[in-house]
Amino acid sequence: MTVFDAVKQLELDVFCDVMFGAVKDSNTQAELKEALQAEITEKALQQINEAALREGHHPLSFSG
Numbered sequence: 001m002t003v004f005d006a007v008k009q010l011e012l013d014v015f016c017d018v019m020f021g022a023v024k025d026s027n028t029q030a031e032l033k034e035a036l037q038a039e040i041t042e043k044a045l046q047q048i049n050e051a052a053l054r055e056g057h058h059p060l061s062f063s064g
Helices: 003-007 012-025 029-037 042-054
Strands: none
Touching (some): 003 012, 003 029, 012 029
């Protein structure tokens, strides 16, 4: 699963926060594309889902 696959599953407000941060952290369109194509490991996804559940958000699906 890539970062892009994950952010597509987010609620709109969270999606906007993540994308705004990603754009601000990127100096070029190519850097943004590279960041969105980065792979998320299953372990990292589990950590993300644990944090999401603590914050009251829906977990992400590893299947993309």
